[in-house]
Amino acid sequence: MIEQLHEVMHEIEHEWPNKRLLVLGDVMLDKYIWGEVGRISPEAPVPVVRATHTSEQPGGAANVAMNLARLGAEVVLAGFAGDDENQRSLVSCLKKDGIRSLLVSCEGFPTITKLRILGGRQQMLRLDSEHLATRPDADYARLLEIALAELPGCHAVVLSDYAKGVLSAEVCQKVIAAAREAQIPVLVDPKSSDFGRYRGATTVCPNLGELASASREDVRDLDKMLAAAERMVPEFDLQFMTATLSEKGIALVRADSRTILPAVARQVFDVSGAGDTVISVLALGLASGLQPETAVQLANIAAGIVVAKVGTVPIEKHELLAALAPEIALHAVDKVVSREELVNRVNTWRAVGERVAFTNGCFDLLHVGHITVLEQARRTGDRLIVAINSDASVSRLKGPSRPIVGERERARVLAALAAVDAVVVFDEPTPLELIVAARPDVIVKGGDYNVDTVVGAQEVMSWGGQVRIVPTVDGYSTTRLIEKGATGK
Template identity: 35%
Template sequence: MSLVIVGDCLLDVDLVGSVGRVCPDAPALVVDEDTRRPRPGGAGLAALLAARAGEPVTLVTALADDDEAEVLRTQLGRVPVVAGPANTPTPVKTRVRAAGHTLARIDRTRAGTPTVTAEMLAALRSADAVLVSDYGRGLTEDAVLRNVLTELAGRVPVVWDPHPKGASPVRGVTLATPNLDEARRMSGQSGDGVTEAEAAATMLRARWRAGAVAVTLGGRGALLAWVDGDVDGGVGGGVGGGEERTRLVPAPPVAVADPCGAGDRFAVAVTAALMRHETVPAAVEQAVAAAARFVADGGAAEITGGSFPDGTPDDDVAAACHLADQIRARGGTVVATGGCFDLLHAGHIRTLSAARAMGDCLVVCMNSDDSVRALKGPGRPLNGEADRAEVLRALGCVDHVVVFAETSPERVLAELRPDVWVKGGDYTPETLPETELVRGWGGEVVVVPYHDGRSTTRLARMLSETG
């Protein structure tokens, strides 16, 4: 599968310091600078978030020929980038932060008309799903690009994250995802309640001939407007008949210090879910949950560019350890579990859900293909490790997946050091070889009861007998 994110890139910089006094010659706080942290912004942030979530992402954008663009490329790490000329300096947005709060933002931007190249269009046409991340810099106004996006909207999911200064979505997009402020400005509605969001979503869906519109409401979740029968398949919405429906998708309660980047995380998650053939309502539910977890983990302020999980075990472990550090810094509990997860069944789901309920994040340690063969024999796994990891990442109860090559997870556990290690099956903690290791750093080992009659081996045998 291929997720293509197309849109405007910015360079975001967090100037982080501390405040201990007021300026003597003006009523202003004095910030003593400690560090400057650059990261991709706009479509670049969306692409980095997709890569960190393990999505097969390509970024299609326009970049300047300046030092800031080189910083952007470095911060994007190994995200594949197909870029045309921006024909204007890289826009830079600097946030001045202290004690976890943003005190001011300094923007340095200049207008320009980006160039869309044949290589950019070819990358778009290869997509299994497209996220248009419009930040009002002119890329989505290009006529040829819009023609290609219109063509794609008829055959793959296209999600449009609009901007008041950007172009309107092309006809037939699967879903548009404005936030409430953007929806009000683009629809002419006033007020910040759910009723106003519903009116704006319904109006914009009809105006844009979109399959659905989800107005994101921050900590309240998202208001979804769609037409029954129009968006079930996730492609080519907005042109058929059916009953107009709306639904408020509530967000789980989280403490939010900085919501920056939550909209990008929502848009990435909903596009990835549609790429995997979820219905729009189901995809929006998953995206609301993903955005809530993102802001609970610190939002964009906790993002450091330049590295992300790309499917290799070492990168997976590093990213999992980074997540664990974030959770522990907030006083949370890190839970891990492990297994092959070859054919996902109800027993797996119950075990994973029970494990996630024991803490504040769940890391799944999954056996690689070679590891499964060593344990189960040459006929296994039935699904390759990339597919197995993709399915696990799509579950709302799973926060991260680590693929390990050994037959047992001790090496990964020694690096991750979870607070709770959960195992499903007919074991006892004393019969598990990893128990001594986990208890060595004060961790707890929990065995979730075995679900009789539900196993991958049984399913595989049934499939072979019926085949």
């Protein structure tokens, strides 16, 4: 169960687009040759991959930047490149997602590339192109100048270390010191087994192998590794450590405690890039002021999404929101949304192919007739929006003695129903503006309506939607309930 769920939803939907993050580290270009395997080569005992298409994707620190951008944040990426065609391809990929890349071109050093050959969904071979010698001091000086100049105005910094030469001890310490002075969280994805170079960071996020190397403990003895991690937190002046434990989940380790969140059960196709996703979601969580425990819970959910993909693929914002949907369903308050939030929710549902239904009414004194219509409406789609008249709107329609129940209470009660996915209040005479904004796939009304009398019917049909009239339950209405209460009959 996600803690601070209401705050988390608000941050994702409204605040993450206002966050600016600096990613500093080893940038790469991931190339893919996709194909099918049908036979073994007669020349050697290896499969023959019949290539069908190719693709390119930012990798390493650039994949962290992509994750952050797809989650809605503003991102600045700094690192080394090679002033070659691969750098130009990488910059072009990053630019499409609005990422500002500040890459220092190093003479004699190519842009790091990883070429993966896949047969079906299985990786068959990887070819790396890189030069791992120490770069000139002038290149490091230029990189530091860029990074320190970009720090002001950032809400978090991610140091993405792939041991390719960018994050020397000096670079790490100068950036961490400057960020710490400015009270900016610093998150490190480590490759070096010497965590001393990351001293003073907010958190270091090793995987199981990296934690074993740094702790000098057997990777099979999780308890000893986590005990060592507890000691390393104060030793390296960290606030906490975040360890990804493969199928065991994620551990949040403090100086005197540890919490393990079980992995989110999914079919695993490829773990490449999962660490990038974890640190990206964690960075945005901390940048938003979420408690570390909550941010780690969110990162754990995100990790479960990306391991089900093939290749280094960043998480999408709508995927994260969709993964939170089951928890939202248990929190009625998080289903009551503004018009802007509703549009965001609809975009999220539609992005994963879900059909959106819409109905509206006063819903004063909820009764079995209402419930029946709502349940039938829900069956017409994967998600159901219920738009309710505001108190002022109900009074204009029904008279000054109505509503009996206020709009906040009516919305909350409706949101508690399993059939309902979102409730929104409108003050206009009709919900037409709301319908046009949300663009539902189907409008549902009960009773004696027909297509000609349903508000928004023509608009919905104009974009390929439908209008459904469902039968109501005879003998039930709010007016009758009020009369019964007044007369006792």
